[in-house]
Each structure stands twice: as C-alpha cells, then as structure tokens.
Amino acid sequence: MNISLNKRVISLFTLKSAIFIFVIVIGISISMLSPFSVANLKAEVFKATAYCSCEKCCNKNPSDKRYGITATGKVAKWGTVAVDRRIIKLGSKLKIAGFPKTTFRAEDVGSAIKGNHIDIWFPSHEEALEFGVKKMVVYNY
Numbered sequence: 001m002n003i004s005l006n007k008r009v010i011s012l013f014t015l016k017s018a019i020f021i022f023v024i025v026i027g028i029s030i031s032m033l034s035p036f037s038v039a040n041l042k043a044e045v046f047k048a049t050a051y052c053s054c055e056k057c058c059n060k061n062p063s064d065k066r067y068g069i070t071a072t073g074k075v076a077k078w079g080t081v082a083v084d085r086r087i088i089k090l091g092s093k094l095k096i097a098g099f100p101k102t103t104f105r106a107e108d109v110g111s112a113i114k115g116n117h118i119d120i121w122f123p124s125h126e127e128a129l130e131f132g133v134k135k136m137v138v139y140n141y
C-alpha cells in the first residue's frame, strides 16, 4: 500500500464518518420533531381503554368531593390519562398516535391500569364505551 492509497483510504473513512454523523444528527432531529418516529425508542405500544368521571368508571358519585378529580388532584378533562405509575410517571406528558392534536397528561391511576395500559378520559360514559379497547402507540416525554 503506497502513501496516496493510504490517504484515499483515510479520506474515504472521514467521508463515511461525516455521513454517519450527519445521519445521526438528522435522525435525532426527526425523532424530536416526530414523536412516532421509528428511531424513537420511547414510543411503545400500549393497550388503551377509556373512562369517564361517572360512578361506574370511578366509583365516586357526583356528591363526592373528589368526583371528577384525578389522583394528582386535577379536574379530569380531555387529555387526562390514567396510567400505571410504575410505567409512566404521574404528571408526564404523553402523545398518543391517533390523537395528533392532543397532548395528554398522566394525571390519574386506576386499580385495573397495570403495565403497558393507559385509560383515556372522555367527557361521557357513552364516548368511553364507544372507544372500547385499542392498541395504540404512546410516546412518553
């Protein structure tokens, strides 16, 4: 191997590293812009169910002081999600594939919400029933 070939090998190597770094930088930028990017390992598939503030869902009747109040003390509203706090930290923000306009927040818990399972709050029992059970990609940040 002569010197010029060595140089060419080195410059090829440098070019490859430059491309490699460029790809990583672009990849990070994309994953930051798009929470559902494949490159983002924080996106996971969860079982998604739905609930409302009613007695059937929360075992609290409207006369209860804590009716419609989440585990974190907030008024349940669209965007409220119940989680298993061992999986998702209470208070953290979530993006759920299928609801691109909404930033959800883990504000509630439930005895039936265990592991990779989220319970999405809806304003009425009918809407919660209509939602049913789905597999959804959840991004926790």
Ligand SMILES: [Zn+2]
Pocket (backbone or CB within 6 Å): 051, 052, 053, 054, 055, 056, 057, 058, 124, 125, 128
């Ligand atoms: Zn309900």
